[in-house]
Amino acid sequence: MQDFALYPFDPPGDILALRTDLRAWLAINQPEGDIVERANCWASFDTGFSRALGAAGYIGMTLPARYGGGDRHPLERYVVIEELLAAGAPVGAHWIADRQTGPLILRYGSEEQRQRYLPGIARGELYACIGLSEPGAGSDLAAVRTTARETAEGWRISGQKIWTTGAHLSHVMLALVRTEEGSERNAGLSQFLVDLDTPGITIRPIIDMAGNHDFNEVFFDDALVPHGALVGERGQGWKQVTAELGLERSGPERYLSSHALFAALIDAAGADPDPAVAALIGELAAEMWTLRQLSMSTAAKLAAGEDPMVEASVVKELGNSFEQDMPRRIQAVVTSGWEDPDDLARLLRALLIASPSFSLRGGTREVIRGIIARGLGLR
Amino acid sequence: MSTARDMLCDTASAVFAEAATAGIAPVEAAGFALLLVPEADGGFGGDWGDLNAVLKIAGVMAPDLPVAEHILSGLGEMSPALHAAATVSLMAGAMEQALALSVEHVNTRQQFGRPLGKFQAVQQSLAVMACEVRAVDAAAGAMAARLDAAGFTDADFEIAAAKLRANRAVGVVTAIAHQVHGAIGFTQEYDLNRVTIPLMRWRGAHGNDAHWAGILGRQVASLGGRGLWETLTARAV
Numbered sequence: 001m002q003d004f005a006l007y008p009f010d011p012p013g014d015i016l017a018l019r020t021d022l023r024a025w026l027a028i029n030q031p032e033g034d035i036v037e038r039a040n041c042w043a044s045f046d047t048g049f050s051r052a053l054g055a056a057g058y059i060g061m062t063l064p065a066r067y068g069g070g071d072r073h074p075l076e077r078y079v080v081i082e083e084l085l086a087a088g089a090p091v092g093a094h095w096i097a098d099r100q101t102g103p104l105i106l107r108y109g110s111e112e113q114r115q116r117y118l119p120g121i122a123r124g125e126l127y128a129c130i131g132l133s134e135p136g137a138g139s140d141l142a143a144v145r146t147t148a149r150e151t152a153e154g155w156r157i158s159g160q161k162i163w164t165t166g167a168h169l170s171h172v173m174l175a176l177v178r179t180e181e182g183s184e185r186n187a188g189l190s191q192f193l194v195d196l197d198t199p200g201i202t203i204r205p206i207i208d209m210a211g212n213h214d215f216n217e218v219f220f221d222d223a224l225v226p227h228g229a230l231v232g233e234r235g236q237g238w239k240q241v242t243a244e245l246g247l248e249r250s251g252p253e254r255y256l257s258s259h260a261l262f263a264a265l266i267d268a269a270g271a272d273p274d275p276a277v278a279a280l281i282g283e284l285a286a287e288m289w290t291l292r293q294l295s296m297s298t299a300a301k302l303a304a305g306e307d308p309m310v311e312a313s314v315v316k317e318l319g320n321s322f323e324q325d326m327p328r329r330i331q332a333v334v335t336s337g338w339e340d341p342d343d344l345a346r347l348l349r350a351l352l353i354a355s356p357s358f359s360l361r362g363g364t365r366e367v368i369r370g371i372i373a374r375g376l377g378l379r
Numbered sequence: 380m381s382t383a384r385d386m387l388c389d390t391a392s393a394v395f396a397e398a399a400t401a402g403i404a405p406v407e408a409a410g411f412a413l414l415l416v417p418e419a420d421g422g423f424g425g426d427w428g429d430l431n432a433v434l435k436i437a438g439v440m441a442p443d444l445p446v447a448e449h450i451l452s453g454l455g456e457m458s459p460a461l462h463a464a465a466t467v468s469l470m471a472g473a474m475e476q477a478l479a480l481s482v483e484h485v486n487t488r489q490q491f492g493r494p495l496g497k498f499q500a501v502q503q504s505l506a507v508m509a510c511e512v513r514a515v516d517a518a519a520g521a522m523a524a525r526l527d528a529a530g531f532t533d534a535d536f537e538i539a540a541a542k543l544r545a546n547r548a549v550g551v552v553t554a555i556a557h558q559v560h561g562a563i564g565f566t567q568e569y570d571l572n573r574v575t576i577p578l579m580r581w582r583g584a585h586g587n588d589a590h591w592a593g594i595l596g597r598q599v600a601s602l603g604g605r606g607l608w609e610t611l612t613a614r615a616v
C-alpha cells in the first residue's frame with residue numbers, strides 16, 4: 001500500500017480572512033431558502049446565487065486570470081468549498097463545472113475551448129453535466145457505446161447517456177464516447193464538449209424517488225458537433241476521465257452533504273442532551289473530524305501534484321458510509337415522526353430518502369472498494 | 380518525515396525488538412523517558428509527532444509493555460487524557476500491522492487454486508478494513524499535530540475524537556483480520572493475536588466508546604450546530 005502519512009494542509013495566504021470574508025458575504029447573499037434545500041446542497045440549483053458567487057470571485061478560483069479565474073491556490077478553493085457546504089449554500093448549478101469540467105478543460109482542452117468556456121464557468125453562468133453512464137454502461141464504464149464519427153463538417157454523435165444530473169439546466173455536457181469503430185473496452189474512447197442546444201439532442205427527465213427532477217436521459221441522433229469539440233487527444237478519453245474522477249471523489253462534499261441534518265440534531269439536543277443523543281453526537285463528531293483530516297490531507301496531496309487515487313477512494317467510501325448511516329442512526333434515537341413539521345424531522349426524512357444514492361453516484365461502493373483493494377496489492 | 384524522526388524510529392525499532400523478549404529495561408536504558416523533555420532540560424526535545432511515530436512502532440513490536448507510560452513519565456505529567464492520546468498512537472500502529480499481516484496472508488494462502496486475495500469478497504472486506512486503518516492513522520496524526528500546535532491542555536476535543544474513532548475501528552479491524560486469516564490466525568503461535576488482543580484491550584483502556592462519546596457529545600451539544608463548524612475550523616486551518 002502506498003505511504004499514507006498525513007499530508008500537511010498548508011494553503012498560502014490569509015485563510016482566516018478568506019473564511020471571515022466568505023462568511024460575511026454569505027450572511028448577506030445566501031438565500032433564506034428551505035432548510036431541506038440546505039441538506040444535499042450541491043444538488044440545489046440557484047442560478048442567481050451562482051452568478052453572485054461568481055461575481056464575488058468564489059467560482060473558478062484556481063483557473064488562470066486570463067480565463068477569468070482567480071489564480072488562487074487549490075487549497076484556498078478547498079476552504080471556500082467547505083464553507084459553502086457547511087452553510088448549505090445552493091451551489092448545484094455551477095458545482096460540476098467548477099469542480100471538474102473547468103479544471104479538465106484547463107488541463108486537456110484547446111486554447112479555443114478554454115476561451116470559450118472558462119470565463120463563463122468562472123462567472124457562475126455556464127453550467128456543465130457529466131455524460132458517462134449509459135443504459136449498458138454503469139459500473140462497467142468501459143462498455144460505453146455512444147459513438148462519434150468524424151465527417152468533413154465535424155463529428156456526428158449517436159447514442160444515449162443516462163442518469164445525467166442537471167442536463168436539463170446545463171449548457172454543455174462533457175461526454176465520453178467511442179470514436180474508433182470496432183474498438184473495445186477502454187481503448188478508442190474520446191471526450192467531447194457538447195453544447196446541449198445542438199440539433200439532434202433530446203433531453204428527457206427521470207424523476208428520482210424523492211420526487212425531484214435532477215437526472216435525465218440524453219439522446220443523440222446524429223448530432224453534429226464541430227471538430228473543435230474534441231477534448232484533448234483522440235482515443236485518450238479513458239485516461240482523461242480517470243483523472244477527472246479523482247477530482248470528484250475526495251472533496252469535502254463527501255462528508256458535508258448532510259451537515260444540515262447533523263447541525264439540526266445538535267440544535268434540537270440542546271445544552272443538556274439525552275445520554276443516547278449525546279453519545280450519537282459524539283460519535284458523529286469524531287467521524288466528521290476524522291473525515292475532514294483525511295479529506296484535507298488528500299486535497300493537499302492533489303494540490304502538490306500527486307495522484308492520490310486510493311486515498312481519494314478511502315475518503316469517498318468513509319464519507320458515503322458516514323452520510324448514509326447518519327440519518328439511520330439519528331432516526332434510531334430521536335422521537336421525530338415521519339410527518340412532523342419541525343426542521344429535524346423534515347431533514348431526517350429527506351436524507352433517509354436521498355441516502356441510497358450516496359454510494360451509487362460517482363462510483364458505487366463496490367467499485368470504490370475494488371480500487372482500494374487494488375491499492376492494497378490484491379488485484 | 381524529517382531525518383531526525385527517521386533516526387528516532389530506527390532506534391525505537393531496534394530497542395523495542397530487544398524489549399519484546401527482555402522486557403521494559405532496554406526502553407528505560409535507551410532513555411525514552413527523555414523523548415518529550417525539552418533539550419534545554421537535558422531531554423531529546425521531541426514533539427507529539429515524534430511520540431506518535433514511536434508509539435505506532437511500539438504498538439506493533441511491544442504492545443504488552445508499558446512503553447507509553449514510561450515515555451509520559453518523563454514529563455511528570457499523568458493527565459488521563461494524555462494516556463488516552465498515547466493509546467491512540469499504539470492502536471494506529473497495531474491496526475497497520477493487522478492490515479499488513481492480512482494482506483500478506485491473503486496473497487500467499489491459496490484455496491480453490493488461487494490466492495485468497497483474488498476473491499472479490501475477500502478484496503472488499505480488506506478494503507473496508509483499510510479504510511478504518513487509514514482513518515485511525517489520520518486521527519492519530521491530526522491529534523498529534525494539534526498537541527504540537529496548541530499544547531495538551533487545549534487538545535481535549537482532538538484527543539476525545541481520536542480515541543473514540545480508534546475505539547470504533549477496533550471491532551471491524553480485528554473481525555476482518557481474523558476472518559481472512561482462517562484458523563491459523565486463531566493460534567497462539569501466529570503473530571496476528573499479538574496485535575489483535577492488545578487492540579481489544581486498548582479499546583476499553585483510558586476511556587471506552589461510551590466514555591468519550593458522552594464527553595464529546597456534551598461538548599458539541601453545548602457548541603450548537605453552527606458552533607461545531609466554527610470550532611472545527613478554528614482549531615485546524
Ligand SMILES: Cc1cc2nc3c(=O)[nH]c(=O)nc-3n(C[C@H](O)[C@H](O)[C@H](O)COP(=O)(O)OP(=O)(O)OC[C@H]3O[C@@H](n4cnc5c(N)ncnc54)[C@H](O)[C@@H]3O)c2cc1C
Nearest residue numbers: 130131132133138139163164165357360361362364366367
Ligand atoms: C443521484 C445520481 C446521480 C448520478 N449522476 C450521474 C451523472 O451526472 N452522470 C453520469 O454519467 N452518471 C451519473 N450517475 C450514474 C452512476 O454513475 C451509476 O449509477 C453508477 O456508475 C452505477 O451504475 P448502475 O446504476 O448502472 O449500476 P450497476 O453497474 O448495474 O450496479 C448495480 C450494483 O451492482 C454492483 N456491481 C456492478 N458490477 C459489479 C462487479 N463487477 N462486482 C461487484 N459488484 C458489482 C454495483 O456496485 C451496484 O451495487 C448518477 C447516479 C445517481 C444515483
